[in-house]
Every structure is written in structure tokens, then in C-alpha cells.
Amino acid sequence: MIRQASYGAAARIGWLEWLPWVVALGAFFLLPEYLPFGARILVYILFALSLDLILGYAGIVTLGHTAFFGLGAYVAGILAAKVGVTDPLVQMVAAAAAAAVLGVVTGAVILRTKGLTLLMLTLAITSILLEVANKATSLTGGFDGLAGVTVAPILGHFRFDLFGKTAYLYCLVALFAGWWIVRRIIYSPFGASLVGIRENVVRMHAIGSPAYRRMVAAYAISATIAGCAGALLTQISQFVGINVFSFESAGELLVMLVLGGVGRIYGAFVGPLVYMIAQDQLAKQFPEYWYFGIGLLLVLVVMFARGGLLGLVDRLVAWVKGPHR
Amino acid sequence: MEAFLAALVSVAFHGAAYGMILYVISVGLSVTMGLMGFVNLAHGVFAMAGGYVLTTGMNRYGVPYPLALAAAFALVAAGSVVLERLLYSRLYAAGELSQVLFTIGLMFIAVAIARLLFGTVQQPVFLPEYLKGQFGLAGRDFPVFRVFLIVFSALMVATLWFGVERTRWGAMVRAAVDNGPMAQAIGIDTRRLFTFTFALGSGLAGLGGALGAEILTVQPTYPFEHLVYFLIVVSVGGLGSLRGPFFAALLIGVTDTACKYWVPQFGAFFIYVATVVVLLWRPAGLFGLKR
Numbered sequence: 001m002i003r004q005a006s007y008g009a010a011a012r013i014g015w016l017e018w019l020p021w022v023v024a025l026g027a028f029f030l031l032p033e034y035l036p037f038g039a040r041i042l043v044y045i046l047f048a049l050s051l052d053l054i055l056g057y058a059g060i061v062t063l064g065h066t067a068f069f070g071l072g073a074y075v076a077g078i079l080a081a082k083v084g085v086t087d088p089l090v091q092m093v094a095a096a097a098a099a100a101v102l103g104v105v106t107g108a109v110i111l112r113t114k115g116l117t118l119l120m121l122t123l124a125i126t127s128i129l130l131e132v133a134n135k136a137t138s139l140t141g142g143f144d145g146l147a148g149v150t151v152a153p154i155l156g157h158f159r160f161d162l163f164g165k166t167a168y169l170y171c172l173v174a175l176f177a178g179w180w181i182v183r184r185i186i187y188s189p190f191g192a193s194l195v196g197i198r199e200n201v202v203r204m205h206a207i208g209s210p211a212y213r214r215m216v217a218a219y220a221i222s223a224t225i226a227g228c229a230g231a232l233l234t235q236i237s238q239f240v241g242i243n244v245f246s247f248e249s250a251g252e253l254l255v256m257l258v259l260g261g262v263g264r265i266y267g268a269f270v271g272p273l274v275y276m277i278a279q280d281q282l283a284k285q286f287p288e289y290w291y292f293g294i295g296l297l298l299v300l301v302v303m304f305a306r307g308g309l310l311g312l313v314d315r316l317v318a319w320v321k322g323p324h325r
Numbered sequence: 326m327e328a329f330l331a332a333l334v335s336v337a338f339h340g341a342a343y344g345m346i347l348y349v350i351s352v353g354l355s356v357t358m359g360l361m362g363f364v365n366l367a368h369g370v371f372a373m374a375g376g377y378v379l380t381t382g383m384n385r386y387g388v389p390y391p392l393a394l395a396a397a398f399a400l401v402a403a404g405s406v407v408l409e410r411l412l413y414s415r416l417y418a419a420g421e422l423s424q425v426l427f428t429i430g431l432m433f434i435a436v437a438i439a440r441l442l443f444g445t446v447q448q449p450v451f452l453p454e455y456l457k458g459q460f461g462l463a464g465r466d467f468p469v470f471r472v473f474l475i476v477f478s479a480l481m482v483a484t485l486w487f488g489v490e491r492t493r494w495g496a497m498v499r500a501a502v503d504n505g506p507m508a509q510a511i512g513i514d515t516r517r518l519f520t521f522t523f524a525l526g527s528g529l530a531g532l533g534g535a536l537g538a539e540i541l542t543v544q545p546t547y548p549f550e551h552l553v554y555f556l557i558v559v560s561v562g563g564l565g566s567l568r569g570p571f572f573a574a575l576l577i578g579v580t581d582t583a584c585k586y587w588v589p590q591f592g593a594f595f596i597y598v599a600t601v602v603v604l605l606w607r608p609a610g611l612f613g614l615k616r
Binding site for chain 2: 297
């Protein structure tokens with residue numbers, strides 16, 4: 001049975017948890033022609049992972065996580081194209097800092113609300129950023145997107161090559177770091193308190209847990225990781241499109257995470273992988289049916305498979321093992 | 326000064342027409358969300374469907390305008406009953422996340438179907454002769470169609486308010502919004518009430534989409550594009566309230582028109598900022614029930 005990550009479960013990294021990294025490295029050597037695409041998948045895995053931390057663990061339902069992703073993407077892009085800061089790590093740090101600040105500020109304000117109001121606030125904040133990106137054309141390129149992003153070699157040595165080898169490994173390292181941080185958080189008492197907040201916030205108050213501060217902290221951490229993912233996307237595609245802020249991207253991100261399984265770390269790995277490969281194969285040939293398909297998929301997952309793909313695997317394993325586990 | 330006054334009147338007038346449309350579309354959302362606690366992000370789908378019923382009926386089959394409006398209401402209401410019985414009703418008890426995901430899924434499906442059936446082009450609206458032209462009042466000219474929009478919507482709003490405040494059905498709805506389990510306990514069939522109210526709200530959305538097909542252009546991305554506005558109307562106005570969304574819709578209609586007229590370089594920026602401010606000041610909306 002695939003372990004659902006949570007506090008109290010053995011925190012040692014199990015052998016199955018190395019599988020994604022083996023697969024990712026294997027893909028690097030075996031599928032060299034797909035590396036640019038692979039790098040994009042890694043970026044979205046990191047993005048979905050950040051969402052899983054607040055949605056899956058802390059139970060904060062947000063439609064505005066693209067705000068941080070988009071902000072990171074634009075900060076990195078503007079630094080590269082308008083300011084002339086081409087060092088990728090500096091761009092990354094700046095993007096992370098910007099997203100962190102936005103995360104703390106908006107989180108501190110909006111997490112006092114819940115339900116539809118919270119949903120609406122996350123949506124409104126993203127819409128504000130979308131309007132800014134759309135109208136501040138001299139800085140962001142407006143509706144046409146921000147082109148002319150130049151990225152210097154990483155640490156002055158590793159140039160972003162045409163085949164995407166550097167980009168792939170760079171994203172893989174970033175994802176590994178993000179995964180390690182998220183995993184540490186989830187297996188910590190702090191992570192346990194997040195799950196407690198998700199399950200019953202009143203009881204968390206009753207046992208004296210500072211629920212609000214914990215949520216803001218988780219929100220800010222998640223925002224920071226999402227900002228890093230956005231910066232990665234800018235660096236590997238050398239372009240920022242305005243649709244990073246669109247409602248559709250927020251929807252797609254949710255689909256990816258839910259497809260893999262919410263609140264179990266590795267759902268964020270499986271979902272984007274399956275989703276983006278399917279999109280790559282199908283979306284160009286059947287654009288109409290593609291949207292129909294992901295819509296139907298969402299409905300089916302909600303109706304019949306709340307745990308996503310990994311939830312199905314769990315059930316299959318339980319069924320094979322029989323009643324005595 | 327005269328030019329400014331003319332602009333002011335024009336903005337107020339067009340803003341009011343826009344706000345009325347927003348209200349007719351969103352009022353159903355307010356009631357369904359307040360009544361069933363269901364986060365229905367797919368409400369725009371019903372409005373879009375109404376718009377398509379109107380344009381297809383008129384452009385392809387030559388249905389007269391009033392009949393097309395009625396058809397938009399009836400067909401969308403009927404379709405929503407099927408959806409509610411088959412899908413929505415299974416998720417009343419489910420968490421917020423499930424409802425959000427499910428309705429986003431519905432939106433994707435609806436967008437895809439609209440694109441398959443009608444293509445990506447905007448659907449033109451050909452108004453009948455008697456709704457074209459200008460209407461003179463106090464030395465100014467107003468487009469007849471906008472006047473019709475305001476008057477017609479106002480009549481409908483009045484009917485709706487009368488229905489909710491003065492009829493037996495309205496009393497049951499208000500009881501169920503205030504306290505669902507208690508309403509059920511005294512013998513109100515909340516399930517049927519839900520279905521009926523949902524159909525009415527969706528039908529109104531369809532009608533609003535049809536009425537406003539000229540203002541909110543009918544195209545496949547409709548549910549995504551206008552969703553934020555519908556949600557703003559409901560959340561700023563207050564869930565489960567009829568009055569709140571009305572003032573919110575008028576406010577947003579006029580503000581949006583004014584912003585687009587005087588400061589187009591900011592787009593909808595101020596609307597979103599105002600929404601954030603209002604929701605932080607009063608999280609339950611301007612007229613929301615305090616829970």
C-alpha cells in the first residue's frame with residue numbers, strides 16, 4: 001500500500017519514495033529528445049506540490065494559487081528582460097522573495113475568512129495581478145506576453161543548452177529541494193497541526209494551537225515554492241505569457257493535483273505527469289474534445305474516485321492483498 | 326460642464342442596464358448558494374446557454390425575440406433540473422473542494438460543447454425593429470434597448486421579490502435559507518424546494534444571459550470570463566440575500582462602466598480592489614446573513 005504521508009507515519013524515506021527520482025533520472029538518459037517537455041512537467045509537479053501543501057494538508061480551498069506562480073514568473077522575466085539581471089539563481093531568489101511577501105501579506109488578510117469569501121478573495125487577488133500584467137505593458141509586455149528573457153549560465157558554468165539538458169537537471173534539483181522541504185514540513189508537528197486544522201479547526205483552537213498563524217505560515221511557504229516554480233517556467237521557456245494568471249490555469253492546476261490525489265505528496269507527482277503527457281498527445285489533435293475530456297475527468301474523479309489515481313492504486317492494492325492486511 | 330453631465334448620465338444609464346443584467350444572472354446563484362450552501366462556479370454556464378438559445382433560435386430558426394427570451398428561460402430551467410437531479414444533488418453533503426472541482430469540470434465540459442456546436446466566433450444578436458433606435462427623455466436620447474433592459478429587469482425583480490416576500494413558496498425558501506434542518510423538521514420538503522429554486526435561479530440566469538447577449542457577448546469562454554463578476558455580485562451582496570446582490574450588481578455595473586469610460590487604462594482593477602476591501606470589511610458581504 002502506498003503510504004499516505006502524515007505525521008506519525010514512519011518519517012524515513014521509504015524505498016518506493018525514491019521511485020520518482022529514479023524515473024526522472026532514467027528519463028534524462030533514455031528520452032533525450034523529450035527533455036524540454038520533461039522540464040516543464042517537473043515545473044508543474046513543483047507547482048502542484050506547493051498547492052498540495054495548503055489544499056491537501058491545510059485544507060485551504062484556493063482558486064488563486066496562480067497568483068504566486070505568475071508573480072514568480074513575471075519577477076524573473078522582468079529582471080531578465082528589463083533590468084538586465086540574467087543570473088538564474090538571483091532571479092529565482094527574487095521571485096521567491098516576491099511570492100513570499102505576497103503570500104504573507106495576502107495570507108494574513110484573507111485567511112481570516114473562509115468558504116466562498118475566501119475563494120472569492122483568492123480569485124480577486126489573482127484578477128488584480130492579471131489586470132496589472134495586462135495593463136502595465138511597458139513592464140510586462142501586456143497581452144502579448146513578455147519576450148526577450150535572457151538567462152545566463154547557472155553559477156557561471158552550466159549554460160542552458162538547446163537540448164534542454166541543463167534545464168531538465170536544474171528543474172530536477174529544484175523539485176528535489178521543494179519535495180524535501182514539503183516532506184519535512186508534513187512529517188513535522190507543524191504539518192500535523194495543519195492536518196488538524198483541516199479536519200477540525202474548532203478543536204485545534206480548543207487545544208491551544210494557533211491555527212491562524214499556522215495557516216498563514218503554510219500559505220506563505222506554499223506561495224514561495226509556487227513563486228520558484230514560476231521563475232523556473234520563465235527560465236526554461238524564456239517567455240512569460242499572461243495566461244499564467246488566468247482562471248483556466250488555476251483550473252488546470254487543480255485538475256492535475258486532483259487527478260493524482262490530494263493530500264499525499266505523490267499525487268502532485270503523478271497528476272501533472274499523466275495530465276501533461278495526455279495533453280501533449282491529445283490536445284493538439286482534438287482541442288475541443290480535450291477540454292471536454294478534462295471536464296469529464298474532473299466530474300468522474302469527484303463522483304467516484306476522490307483519492308485520484310493514487311487512491312485507485314491504493315484500492316487495487318488493498319483488493320489484491322485481500323481482507324487480512 | 327454640459328459634456329461632463331451628459332457623460333455622467335450616460336454612464337449611470339448604461340451602468341444601470343449592465344447592473345440589471347448582472348443581477349438577473351446572479352440572483353439565482355445567491356439563492357442556490359445561500360439555500361444549499363453549494364459553491365456553484367458553473368452558474369455562468371446557464372447564462373451562456375440562455376444566450377445561445379436566444380441567438381440560435383433567432384438567427385437559425387427565425388423565432389421572434391420575445392419567444393426566444395421565453396425559450397431561453399424555459400429550456401435552461403429544464404436543463405438545470407436534469408443536472409441538479411443527476412449530479413448536483415449527490416454533492417450537497419460533500420465538501421467545498423468537491424463542489425468547486427465538480428463545477429469547474431462542468432464549466433470545462435460546457436465550454437467544449439459550446440465550441441463544438443457553435444465554433445469560437447461571437448454570436449451576433451439581431452434585435453427586432455421596435456427595440457432599435459433612441460428614446461427621448463428630458464432632452465436626452467437613450468437607446469431603446471437599454472431602456473427595455475432596465476424596465477423589463479426591474480419588473481422581473483419586483484415579481485421575484487414579491488414572490489419571495491409574500492407567497493407561501495417564498496416563505497418556505499426563506500425558512501430553508503435561515504435554518505435548513507429546522508425547515509425540514511416542520512415538514513417542508515426541502516429537496517423539492519431545492520430543485521424548484523435551483524431551476525428558477527438557473528432559468529433566470531438563462532434569461533439574463535439572453536437579455537444581455539449584446540452586453541456580455543455570447544462565446545464559448547463565457548463561463549470563465551464572466552464568472553468573477555457573478556461571484557463578486559454574490560459575495561459582495563451577501564449570500565442568500567435578494568436585496569444585497571441587487572445593490573452590489575448596480576454598484577458594480579455603474580463602477581465598471583465608469584472605469585471603462587474615464588480610466589480605461591486601469592481596466593477592471595478598481596472593481597477587484599473594491600471587492601477585496603468590501604470582503605475584508607464585511608466578510609459575509611454587505612447584506613449577508615451573519616453566521
